Amino acid sequence: MPKRSSRKSSPSPRKKRSATAKKTAAKKTTAKKSARKKTSARRPAKKTASGKRPASFLKGYGRLLFLFGALVLAAYYLYLDVMIRNQFEGKRWALPATVYARPLELYVGKKLSVQQLLREIKLSGYRPVLEAKSVGTFSLHGNTFELVSRAFQYGDSFEVSRQLRIRIEQGQVLAIDDRNTGEPVDIMRLEPAVIGRIYPAHHEDRQLVRLQEVPKTLTRGLIALEDRAFYQHHGLDPRALARALWADLRAGKLVQGGSTLTQQLVKNFFLSNQRSLWRKFNEANMALLLEWHYDKDDILEAYLNEIYLGQDGKRAIHGFGLASHYYFDRPLAELRLKEIATLIALVRGPSYYDARRHPQRLLKRRNLVLSIMAKQRIISAQEANSAARQPLGVVRRPHNIAGLYPAFMDLMRRQLRRDYRQEDLTAEGLRIFSTLDPAIQQQVEQAADKWINRLDAQRGLAGKLQTAVVLSDTSNGEVLALLGDRNPNYAGFNRALDASRPVGSLIKPAVYLSALEKGYNLASMIEDTPLTLKGPDDSRWSPRNYDGQSHGSVPLVTALIRSYNQATVRLGMSLGFEAIADTLHRLGVKQAIPAYPSMLLGAVNLSPYDVSGMYQTLAANGFNSPLRTVREVLAADGRALKRFPVTVKQAFSAEKIEMMNRALNAVTHVGTARSLQKLLPADLEIAGKTGTTNDLRDSWFAGYSGSHLAVVWLGRDDNQPLGLSGAGGALKLWAEFMRRIDTRPLPLFELPSLEYEWINFLNGRLSAEDCESVLYLPFPPGQAPSERAECLDSGMMDDDF
Amino acid sequence: MLRQTRFLFLLPALLLFACSFTPEQPVSKTKEETGLIQIRPSTSSRPAVLKLLEKARRAAKAGQFDVAEAQLERALRIEPRNATLWHYMARLRLEQGRMEQAAGLAARSNSFEHDDASLQANNWRIIAHARYQQGDIEAANAAQARADALAAD
Structure with a gap:
């Protein structure tokens, strides 16, 4: 017997009340019953004991044996009773949680x-x-x-x-x-579309239906076919049994069942294919007990939800609710007569009448069902005839939601685990409203498919190029799409969450934001010159720039948008690791930040999801909103159980973030991500940062519009070089889906508390809009440079990192 | 962009609770409730958002703050940079007694581009009220001063 949960849940307050009431009532009756049994068992013994002719066999072992037998019988019934009630009240409602898209x-x-x-x-x-x-x-x-x-x-x-x-x-x-x-x-x-279910370990699936929402033709047809005396008998139907026996005898083998719906329900509770007399005997007794405890409609409703109607790989299809979706891709209430008849036909043997393997058998049986329904006047002869002329209409491939969006479902399950136990998710029939946007997810999947294959081939990576994408709503932290593997249906290693990789230059905004907080401004001049640092073990480290050059005195904004390493390390060393670690934590990074110089260039391992949390704060004007995958959870009966509302916490001043956003916007115009200008519509303003790690092992791009943030990572699981920079790899994939989704440009409005000037970004001096190499940048009042620059030609643009 | 939405009504209850904002006189619950109910955006916002606001208003009036919250969130997904919507969200948190979130959302409202001084003043009043309730008198006074300065303009 398969071990099953005997948890009791409450699909509706009414049910629960009646179930508990019955349970207590049942306890009393069981007690009474066993008491009755005992007395009735004792009575004949007493009689014989006080009789004139005391039979010796009753006096001795016989009497003991008799008493023992009665006790065994009582224990047997008690055992059956407990078991059947546990099954009925517990398992009947063990429903997987349903997950909806937005x-x-x-x-x-x-x-x-x-x-x-x-x-x-x-x-x-x-x-x-x-x-x-x-x-x-x-x-x-x-x-x-x-x-x-x-x-x-x-x-x-x-x-x-x-x-x-x-x-x-x-x-x-x-x-x-x-x-x-x-x-x-x-x-x-x-x-919302159903995008998944959270199953218990034994892979039973069902979609609960209530009796009142089941089409009458289905219940009446079912009773007509399977158990005509359902509303009259007490669990067994001797006449039907006799009829079946007669039919079996005549045929010389088992041809007819004769089981009542109650017996079939019991049989389904303890699925076993063995056809022994002992099992039949048990089933009959349990059917009687079931009828004793529960009323007909409860039994019928349980039957409708329990009966086994097919197999989809590992997944067992239980109940008419799910079968309706599995065979016809539609809710039960929307089925037509021919489909209702098909489901009734399947009850007799879902594998013998397999809809996809033996459609002819099933069609024949369906038409038999139709003619019996007509004979019983459930439908008219005309309806039966017209339905019988139609094909089965079983969908070729059911809309299989199992296994869709595995990366997103994985993240969602992890987040739900903070608030729910696993058993609640698999048995309580919860309805989970997720944040997944299937349209955006599709764009991400298609873009990944296109670019991963292309880049993989270009670089000769033999299928080893891997990717992860996290896309969220900047205003509220809702995760709209997630990719954890180049194959979007792969349910294994989820790189979006579990691939912790060096982030490279993606960390630089934290260094520069720390500088802005310490009184630097975007035009402050910093030194991009060679330096050598001594490590704790006396090792020496001399960071180099990607173009191999040092650029001397450069404006802070230029060091960021061109991702100069020497300038960043010098700046970071002057600010101190503490300040930068603090900035990272306020941005939302949870990991401990190592206090060694290479950290300043991104020798910090973070997952794409962690990086998203960090950039989310930048994208939301300095307000921290944790990434969420669930909006709310409802109970099976529609009661709202828990909402996960948007939460905000201001982590940085609007002014500092405005300066950072302008700089990161410049990255996409004149910095390392300027290739975006060719890939996106002209009016779609973006702020972003490329990231590349040593020997081109990881290719990152984190960028946000006015409404969406996306972080893309490309790399190999074996951590070998890709030959791709952030701009050469991740950025291309990023641009592919961002230009296809409905997203708003980054708003570039001026904060009244800041002063805006045109600045020459090569020398940090005041300039004018129509000069070359200029950026329009915000400054705290009185901090804008005062020296004016000549109109110069644009500078070198040979670096692409 | 955000000029579509403006106040028709100057939050009489908010002003009331602003006046009543003295350490001795905490704001009464009923005033706050009427405050949320009387907020209405101008008709220049798009009909979908107005409809959701109407639903939020009715739900808040009936004490169904979760329902009001859900409607405001829907409206915010349509107009995520609408400062007024963020302001309502802050007011809702205030009514729910979630002071930290009320202050955060009011600050978020003020972070968007808008030249509506009265909205900004009201956001500062929410922050002042929240900080006061949290026992941070200094921050409460500072926020109140910002509100007063804006109201004086």
């Missing part, structure tokens, strides 16, 4: 193409039809979608089913109307 918000003016909306609608499980009349269908004519939405319970409200019309024009939503009232709709949510 719901798509639709409103007039929203940027969205016809293709994008089409994809979202399909992801949400809508069926294309010519005219959208029934729930869960949609039509598309030209640029106009018509659909009938499903009622849906969100954490904040219950939304009813509506008939809607959505018009798209030139890549944005032009109008949304309610087709019934003709009224315009200001805002609506498309029900």
Whole structure:
């Protein structure tokens, strides 16, 4: 017998009450029953003991044997009773948690193409039809979608089913109307796509349905086919049994079951294929006990959710709710007659009537089901005939959500583990509203597919180039997309979270931000000259610049945007490791920061996810918002259990971050990431930083627009060189998806508390807009340079790191 | 960009609680509640956001702060740089008694580009109130001074 959880959960308050009430009632009755048994067992013994002719066999061993037998019988029933009640009350509701993507918000003016909306609608499980009349269908004519939405319970409200019309024009939503009232709709949510379930170890899957939401034709048809006397019998149906026995005898083998629905339910509780008399005997007794404790509708509902209806690889398909999705890719309430009949047909033997391997057998049985339903007047003969003429309509490949977005699901599970136990996630039927944006995730996956293959081939890396991407919403820290392997469906090592690699120059903004906090400004002159530092073990370290040159006296901003190593180390040494470690921690980095000079050039191991946390603070104006994957969690009955709201904590002043953002924006115009200008639309302003580690082993790019932050890492698992710099690798992949998603430019507005000047970034002097080599930079009041520069030609741009 | 959204109403309750901001006189709960309810953005914000604000307002009035919060978050995903929306979020936290978050969100609201001095003053009042409740009188007075200076402009 498979060991199963006997946890009791509460799908609805009503259920729980009735279940507990029954449980206590059951306890009493069981007690009574065993008491009754004992007395009845004693009575004949007493009689014989006081009888005139005391039989010797009853006086001696016989009596003992009899008593012993009665006790064994009582114990047997008690054992069955406990077991069956545990199964019924516990396992019946062991539901995996359902994970949803973010719901798509639709409103007039929203940027969205016809293709994008089409994809979202399909992801949400809508069926294309010519005219959208029934729930869960949609039509598309030209640029106009018509659909009938499903009622849906969100954490904040219950939304009813509506008939809607959505018009798209030139890549944005032009109008949304309610087709019934003709009224315009200001805002609506498309029900979120289910992107995953969290299964218990034994891979049983189900989708709970309540009796009242199951189509009547299904329950009546099921009873007609499997157990006509269901509402009359007490768990066993002797007449059906006799009929089956007669049929078996005539055929000379087992051809007919004769089991009641209750017996079938018991059999499903303890799945075993053995067909022994002893098992039959046990099942019959448990069926009687079940009927004694619970009413018919409870048993029927449990049956509908428990019955085994197919196998999808390792996953067992239990219950009509899940079977409906598995075979027809649709919720049970939306099934048509022919599909309902098919599911009823499958009850008899999901593998013998396998829908995909033996469609002819199943079709024959389905039509038999239809004709019996017609005979029993559940449907009309005409309905039966017309349904019987139609094909099975089983979807070729079920919309298999298992294994989608493994990297994101991994991160989400880790975050949920802080608040929930594993058993709660796999048994309580929780509904988890995640932050994943499937449209953005798709763009990231496609961009990775394109660039990883291309770069891998270019560099002759023989398939060893690996990648990780973290993409988040800068305003609230929601993780919208995550990639942990070049194959987005690979569920193993999650590089986004677990590949801790040297970050190289990505660390430099922390050094320069520390400098700004210590009174430097963007035009402060710093020295980019050779230096040698002594390590604790007397080793010597002489950092070099990527271009092999030293640049002498340079403005602070130039050292950052051109990623000069010598200037950075000199600056960092003057600020002290403590100050820089403090800045890193305030940015959101949790790891301990080593206090040695190479740390200043990124000899700090961080995962792409850690780097995202750090840049998130820069992207959000100096406000720290932890990265989140879950918005809220609902109980199975729709009660809101927990929200994970946006939280903010100011870690840096708006002025310091504004200076940093301007500098990082300059990186994408005249610095190491200037190749972005060719790869992105001209008006999409970005702030970002490239990162490259020793011998070109890691290629990083971290960059943000006005609404999205993305960190991309490329490297090899064996840590061998790639031959790719940050700009030559990660940046290309980054630009590929960023130009495809709907993102806003980095806003470049002027803070009233700062002064803005055109500065020549080669010498740090005042200049003018129309001169070469100039940047428009903010300064704290009174700190802008006063010396004016000549209009000069642009400087060397040969470094690309 | 953010000029779409402005106050039609000058947060009478906020001003009330600003006036009442003295160490001896903590703000009463009812005043705060009416404060949130009476905030309305101008009609120049996009209809989707106005609709969500209306929902948030109704939920807050009914004491359903979680629902109000969810609606404000939805609105913020549409207009993430709308200083007024961040301000409402801060007010909601204030009503929930989450002072640290109230102050953080008010500061976030002030970090966006806007030339609405009264909004900025109100954000500083939230910060002042939060700091006072947290027992940081010095920070509370400093924030209150910023609010007063802005209100005097």
